[in-house]
Amino acid sequence: MVGVLTVVSLALVTVYFRESDGGALHSLQSTGATVLSPFEVGAERVARPFRDAAGWFDGLLDAKSENRKLKEQLDALRQEVILTQSALRENTQLKKLLTYLEGPTFPKDYRPVAARVIARAPSQYTQQIVVSAGKNDGIAKHDAVVTGDGLVGEVTKVASHVAQVTLLTDPQSAVSALDIHSNADGLLQLDQSGSTLILDRVTKDQKVDRGDVIVTSGFRSGDLSSLYPRGIPLGVVTSVSQTDTDIYKKVQVDPYVDFPNLEAVIVLVKKPGAK
Amino acid sequence: MILDSTKAAALVFVAAILQASVFSSVEILNGTPDLLLVTIICVALLRGPVVGAAAGFWGGILLDTANLATLGVTSLLLTISGYWTGRYGETTGRDRAHAPFVSVAVITFLYALGSLAFHFVLGEPAPARTVLWSTLFQGIALNLALTWPVYRLARLVLRQVERRERVQRIHALGQ
Numbered sequence: 001m002v003g004v005l006t007v008v009s010l011a012l013v014t015v016y017f018r019e020s021d022g023g024a025l026h027s028l029q030s031t032g033a034t035v036l037s038p039f040e041v042g043a044e045r046v047a048r049p050f051r052d053a054a055g056w057f058d059g060l061l062d063a064k065s066e067n068r069k070l071k072e073q074l075d076a077l078r079q080e081v082i083l084t085q086s087a088l089r090e091n092t093q094l095k096k097l098l099t100y101l102e103g104p105t106f107p108k109d110y111r112p113v114a115a116r117v118i119a120r121a122p123s124q125y126t127q128q129i130v131v132s133a134g135k136n137d138g139i140a141k142h143d144a145v146v147t148g149d150g151l152v153g154e155v156t157k158v159a160s161h162v163a164q165v166t167l168l169t170d171p172q173s174a175v176s177a178l179d180i181h182s183n184a185d186g187l188l189q190l191d192q193s194g195s196t197l198i199l200d201r202v203t204k205d206q207k208v209d210r211g212d213v214i215v216t217s218g219f220r221s222g223d224l225s226s227l228y229p230r231g232i233p234l235g236v237v238t239s240v241s242q243t244d245t246d247i248y249k250k251v252q253v254d255p256y257v258d259f260p261n262l263e264a265v266i267v268l269v270k271k272p273g274a275k
Numbered sequence: 276m277i278l279d280s281t282k283a284a285a286l287v288f289v290a291a292i293l294q295a296s297v298f299s300s301v302e303i304l305n306g307t308p309d310l311l312l313v314t315i316i317c318v319a320l321l322r323g324p325v326v327g328a329a330a331g332f333w334g335g336i337l338l339d340t341a342n343l344a345t346l347g348v349t350s351l352l353l354t355i356s357g358y359w360t361g362r363y364g365e366t367t368g369r370d371r372a373h374a375p376f377v378s379v380a381v382i383t384f385l386y387a388l389g390s391l392a393f394h395f396v397l398g399e400p401a402p403a404r405t406v407l408w409s410t411l412f413q414g415i416a417l418n419l420a421l422t423w424p425v426y427r428l429a430r431l432v433l434r435q436v437e438r439r440e441r442v443q444r445i446h447a448l449g450q
Contacts, residue, residue: 001325001328001329002324002325002328002354002358005328005329005331005332005350005354006351006354006355008332008347008350009332009335009347009348009350009351009354010347010351011347012346012347012350013345013346013347013348013351013397014347016345016346016347017345017397025346029339029340029343029346030343032340033340033341033343036292036295036337036340036341039292039296040292040295040296040341041296043292043293043296043297044296044297047293047296047297051297051300051301054301118296119295119296119299119341119342120295120299120300121299121342121344124402124405124406124410125390125394125399125400125401125402125406126399126400128342130295130341130342130343157343159343162343163343164342164343171400171402172400194402194405260300260302
């Protein structure tokens, strides 16, 4: 029995790796994910107030000194805060999304598909989330995913009603980006320590300053083009340094998107006929 | 037997859904609790290696499906975890109050090692420093914190069968 299950597991891994995205196992998984998604949505909704309460207590520890002064006020407001925080946070994120959708920076060749975050990859190996929209909503592999703050990542797998999004903070993500002040361009990716985003491949002759805003470059060269539309905000430059031995500058970027607290996102789906 | 298996499967199902949608985003001091692993360990201790392995396989499939991750990876690791814990529960750990805690601590450590090795072999990112140093001890501590309530719950859910299987009467030979 145990041997059979082990062999079946190994067979699943092997077949899953060898077959294409449209293969039988991928289709089966896609159906399974669609069946499971209502349970995940339900569990996420039930747990949200508890998570918010936990987050609230976590924040309380960080602000211990300030908390001492405001303790009397906080005691009275505590219950109210826990009850309303969930709705407020969701409201703020949705407002930001709406501002972005109606703003001039929204790419015109794209149609927005709003989706809720329903699961997160439970490991340190990958930075991925699962969102509650899929093929049936027009989402395809490699579609860009954003929030009102900026770029979140790229769709890497799609099922009928759910899609997997690989975040910008994943070790395998990379985005061609540019500094909107100086037009210096490079590749935004995680550094080797896996903790900081850096703008790589910026040659020493290009000018980048602390506080500069970095956006997607959306390059197009013949048939080759970036997955992401031009002008999506990525982050702000926090430090710039260079050494004599290195041919590139070392540019650290603080992302605009609050990756650990993502709740709602927008998938940018290309309009039919758009280039 | 069927009722018992159904209960165990339902318990693992709930744990997998909660793990995918809630627990995987809980981060305390860089560590993340693994409710599914703890649940499978508890089921394996209460029901033995075969049920433990089957629960591990089922939980792994559910988690990989929910996350659209590579099918089979989590199943394999959890199947082995469930089997080993079941064997431990039947032999050395039998009737020991500390067995769930020892199992959770050891299996969490071995699961992290196995998971790291598996990802490395598959050519995926395998940050050894993060897995074995920055998050492992916090993960073990969080899983240990989950052990007592999850073990109690698993016992409660699987109790009726336990009672039924308990020896009712003893006939002394020769009387």
